Amino acid sequence: MDVSKLKADRLKKLGQLKELGINPYPYKFERSHLASQLQELYKELPKGSENEDQVTVCGRIMNSRNNWLFTDIHDDSGKIQLFCHKDSLPEEQFNMLKLLDKGDFVGCTGTMKRTPAGELSVRAKNLVILSKSLLPLPDGWEGFTDVEARYRHRYVDMITNPEVRDTLRKRSLTIRHMRNFLDDHGYLEVETPTLQVEAGGADARPFVTHHNALDIDLYLRIATELHLKRMIIGGMERVYEIGRIFRNEGISTRHNPEFTMLEMYCAYGDYNQLMDFTEEMLRYIAEKLLGTAELVYQGKNISFAKPFRRLRMADAIKEVTGLDVSTLKTNEEAKAAAVKLGVELENKDSRGHIINAIFESKVEHTLIEPTFLMDHPVEISPLTKIHRTNQGEVERFELFVYGRELANGYSELSDPQDQRERLEEQAKKKAAGNEEAMPLDLDFIMAMEYGMPPTMGIGIGIDRLVMLLTDSPSIRDVIAFPTMKPIKHQ
RNA sequence: GCGCCCGUAGCUCAGCCGGUAGAGCACUCGGCUUUUAACCGAUUGGUCGUGCGUUCGAGUCGCACCGGGCGCACCA
Numbered sequence: 127m128d129v130s131k132l133k134a135d136r137l138k139k140l141g142q143l144k145e146l147g148i149n150p151y152p153y154k155f156e157r158s159h160l161a162s163q164l165q166e167l168y169k170e171l172p173k174g175s176e177n178e179d180q181v182t183v184c185g186r187i188m189n190s191r192n193n194w195l196f197t198d199i200h201d202d203s204g205k206i207q208l209f210c211h212k213d214s215l216p217e218e219q220f221n222m223l224k225l226l227d228k229g230d231f232v233g234c235t236g237t238m239k240r241t242p243a244g245e246l247s248v249r250a251k252n253l254v255i256l257s258k259s260l261l262p263l264p265d266g267w268e269g270f271t272d273v274e275a276r277y278r279h280r281y282v283d284m285i286t287n288p289e290v291r292d293t294l295r296k297r298s299l300t301i302r303h304m305r306n307f308l309d310d311h312g313y314l315e316v317e318t319p320t321l322q323v324e325a326g327g328a329d330a331r332p333f334v335t336h337h338n339a340l341d342i343d344l345y346l347r348i349a350t351e352l353h354l355k356r357m358i359i360g361g362m363e364r365v366y367e368i369g370r371i372f373r374n375e376g377i378s379t380r381h382n383p384e385f386t387m388l389e390m391y392c393a394y395g396d397y398n399q400l401m402d403f404t405e406e407m408l409r410y411i412a413e414k415l416l417g418t419a420e421l422v423y424q425g426k427n428i429s430f431a432k433p434f435r436r437l438r439m440a441d442a443i444k445e446v447t448g449l450d451v452s453t454l455k456t457n458e459e460a461k462a463a464a465v466k467l468g469v470e471l472e473n474k475d476s477r478g479h480i481i482n483a484i485f486e487s488k489v490e491h492t493l494i495e496p497t498f499l500m501d502h503p504v505e506i507s508p509l510t511k512i513h514r515t516n517q518g519e520v521e522r523f524e525l526f527v528y529g530r531e532l533a534n535g536y537s538e539l540s541d542p543q544d545q546r547e548r549l550e551e552q553a554k555k556k557a558a559g560n561e562e563a564m565p566l567d568l569d570f571i572m573a574m575e576y577g578m579p580p581t582m583g584i585g586i587g588i589d590r591l592v593m594l595l596t597d598s599p600s601i602r603d604v605i606a607f608p609t610m611k612p613i614k615h616q
Numbered sequence: 617g618c619g620c621c622c623g624u625a626g627c628u629c630a631g632c633c634g635g636u637a638g639a640g641c642a643c644u645c646g647g648c649u650u651u652u653a654a655c656c657g658a659u660u661g662g663u664c665g666u667g668c669g670u671u672c673g674a675g676u677c678g679c680a681c682c683g684g685g686c687g688c689a690c691c692a
Contacts, residue, residue, distance in 0.1 A: 131644095133626095192652070263627090270627070349692095373690095378690090470689090531691080562691090587692040589692080611684085
């Protein structure tokens with residue numbers, strides 16, 4: 127069956143509706159109840175009985191049986207059956223039924239009934255079409271499962287697969303609970319530029335765009351960090367931004383080129399305090415969203431209720447590989463140790479990068495339960511304060527859950543001279559061809575020279591958090607319209 | 617970017633060693649009619665992702681391309 131023939135059938139019905147003087151695309155409709163409200167309100171209505179309570183519902187026709195006698199409509203809340211019998215409907219409306227199709231929107235006023243089979247129904251007494259659908263929806267028991275088609279036509283996915291809407295609803299609620307938590311703790315939500323002259327604050331390749339009037343290239347931000355810290359310097363002591371970040375990198379089940387990140391900064395705190403705060407916030411969000419902080423993700427139990435494990439990176443490596451990284455004094459010794467462990471070292475030369483590579487290759491995937499992995503090498507953390515006691519380390523933590531990085535926080539570097547040296551080091555790497563190294567942001571250093579208070583700051587990947595909370599295997603499941611390669615027409 | 621796998625009807629899928637393109641659901645028509653139908657009967661419906669090649673003959677074999685999935689890499 128050519129889809130154009132299916133469409134032609136529906137166009138013919140559309141024409142017939144118009145000939146009957148019916149507007150298939152009216153302007154508004156007022157309902158009295160959502161489907162779920164009726165299901166709740168009349169859950170005690172016995173089988174085979176009905177009453178005179180008048181209700182008005184509307185939604186999309188998803189199924190019908192017996193020549194429209196039993197017609198299921200779905201609204202955002204759920205499903206309700208319309209009982210369309212010729213004795214209850216005006217004749218012209220009863221005749222209109224055969225001009226309807228699955229996928230059409232209708233509105234219906236009627237009385238409440240529960241059929242002998244037990245299905246709560248609205249006995250239709252007035253039925254109007256609210257929109258004619260011209261294309262067939264996927265149906266049958268198999269449903270709509272083709273992964274590419276689902277993401278390319280996400281609206282069909284949303285219509286057909288209710289869990290899609292549920293996941294996106296939970297995404298919205300996750301962010302709402304997060305906002306509430308931060309607002310309740312005295313944080314101010316702010317906005318910082320998406321278009322930037324230099325994209326800094328993370329190790330990532332940016333997207334480039336062009337401003338015509340200024341005739342300059344601009345970069346889409348890869349982090350909000352440097353601007354939020356400018357606000358801390360400016361005296362705004364607790365700020366956060368939940369915003370879209372763009373990174374010009376590969377696409378996978380855990381990566382979308384644009385994703386949403388929370389970054390928050392708080393003056394006068396350090397990373398120890400921040401770990402407590404992060405734990406408390408995640409526990410709060412899970413309990414508000416799911417009613418429990420005990421999660422199940424892809425068949426594994428993950429507890430946000432218990433205190434998160436805190437593990438130094440050096441200890442983690444020692445635990446898994448037996449290697450004591452404190453004995454590695456030089457780049458060469460580090461490299462030799464990594465090679466001995468079979469760790470791939472592409473373009474990684476510094477001791478810190480090599481230690482991090484060992485961690486990522488040997489340890490990261492083992493961190494299933496929430497774990498704060500602490501005290502990273504200084505070389506991989508150019509915006510972080512030097513550890514107050516441990517040589518060569520910084521006061522940083524990454525939160526790992528299910529072997530994936532969920533958050534990254536630290537005691538923010540506030541010494542402008544140290545910051546300048548570290549960014550100059552980054553700029554050298556960038557000049558040497560490392561596209562992910564940070565640029566030398568002189569204005570940021572100048573801001574810090576005016577004086578920056580001790581500060582704690584964290585970034586949390588919202589998409590990955592929602593994946594965990596909704597047991598979604600792919601980041602695309604938690605993004606309404608994930609990035610897709612366009613189809614090439616020849 | 618690399619590796620493995622996939623692409624056949626609107627949807628979900630068969631199609632073996634190369635020999636006339638199939639099923640279920642949906643659609644259309646008919647039957648039944650305060651009944652749950654995922655029913656009964658009939659009819660429709662396909663440049664087998666695209667191109668080139670091998671062959672008497674290609675959905676099937678080969679090559680290239682397009683699109684996708686998963687994994688790796690990079691990162692959050």
